Amino acid sequence: MNDIVVGMGEALWDVLPEGKKIGGAPANFAYHVSQFGLESCAISAVGNDALGTELLENFNRKGVNYLIENVPYPTGTVQVEIDQAGIPQYEIKENVAWDNIPYTARLEALAERTRAVCFGSLAQRNVVSRNTINRFLDAMPQDDGRLIVFDVNLRQGFYNKEILCNSMMRCNILKINDEELVIVSRMFGYPGIDLQDKCWILLGKYNLKMLILTCGINGSYVFTPGNVSFQPTPKVEVADTVGAGDSFTAAFIANILKGKSVIEAHKKAVDTSAYVCTQQGAMPVLPAYITE
Template sequence: MNKIIVGLGEILWDIFPERKILGGAPANFAYHVSQFGFNGYALSAVGNDLLGKEILNSLEEKNLNYLIETTDYPTGTVQVTLSGAGIPQYEICENVAWDNIPFTKRTENLAKRTSAVCFGSLAQRNITSRETIKKFLKTVPADCIKIFDINLRQHFYTKNIIEESLKISNVLKINDDEIKVVADLYGWKEIDEQELCMQLLRRFALDIVILTKGTEGSFVFNNKETSFQPTPKVHVADTVGAGDSFTAAFVAAFMHGKPIPKAHQFAVEVSAYVCQQHGAMPKLADAHIELFR
């Protein structure tokens, strides 16, 4: 269980009027896989500023391994404001540290020892981090599992970034909103979601496609089977990081040798639990962690 699993990309603070919360899908993913006994790593960059130091302190408190380079750019933030109706609006600040993750010798050495890596589209909006992600994925061992959690945000993606990422991945994680965007990009609007997932599986020679649909359940597809799991009805505290915990739980169970339906069921249970907690990085229940002991 000492296999290295990396969350590669953005790390930032979500800034609310009254508080700030550590964020970034790759870091959430890395934290959850570490709870399952794997050697989880957050790989990103921060600024040489107070917010950057606070990120490093927070990761230390969570006992999460990290390779976080310090840059001359400010630490990433997302300004979150609420409209009169209470609807959140997000402003993802640009040209920040995680847009400029350098590919260093330390990064190369970590890549050579990595058993699985999860990355998205957001951290590829700037060429520096995009090139680092590409180099990292080219450096990992041939049997490394490469998960593209597409994670479309605002206007920070292009068809080319999505396509190039799919070509170098084994696993795609996508939600019901994101699959509509992909359908538009490829002119597949008339195709239903399940067939669209199979199209992506075949077109990009993927091993697995994961489709999450919120309260409507989730699917896992490969060339041999389709797994469906309903979403449990729970009292939701917030949904922040639920998708990242789903991905982490599925990957951890799959790498532990569980068949796809069992790994899928476990991912659903873990993400439902995270929805009942506040924040993206809650401590998981002992029952979830026992599976890996």
């Protein structure tokens, strides 16, 4: 069918005290989707600078397919400082390349071939990228088989009720974690009920195919109309958790597209995320027992 699975949004460097690491959900998502044998593509923008060149070289080495434009803004960075209590503090630089993803003819042609797309709230903090994401969604085929995944990622106040509401109306799969669900439900006016009831409300209100709720060590849920799948979080020796959430989403969507049941895809997502946590970095090679 030559249908493509797209991750769309921020591409950046996390600048840590020990050095910089590549970051951004779209590339993580696209990379892991491709490991399950599907064609994927990361969409973002970088600056015409050394950091942008290095980022694309990194993607090339990893075998990440991408449609990333050069724009006259600096490549995105996140400054990570460790405070006296050992808690990381993040400063996501503003008005950078991924805030200004242009809508192009190449992007429109890609949208017309897209079977599933994953986008977040952080990439919509600037009107340019927000409009590009919405135009991309408009250009996708409007049949019921397309998967439009909104992965909520509330960072530093770079979100508002209007963006969240519009994104939930545009998507048919919502992914959210327990902390984000508390914030969202407070914003939308139903703070006093338990997490599962909040999920059922969102599923019905926005007519979603699925709602994925991750709760860290307390497991994860996939809600579909009339059913819920729960998977415990495996106990593993954690190297780092970078990219674990993106790998979860990628594995779940890839397996749904390959015809697996919700329960089977959920189990694959949990196994994938747990494995990524045992490895350094967001893009390890997955073992065959996971991707088969």
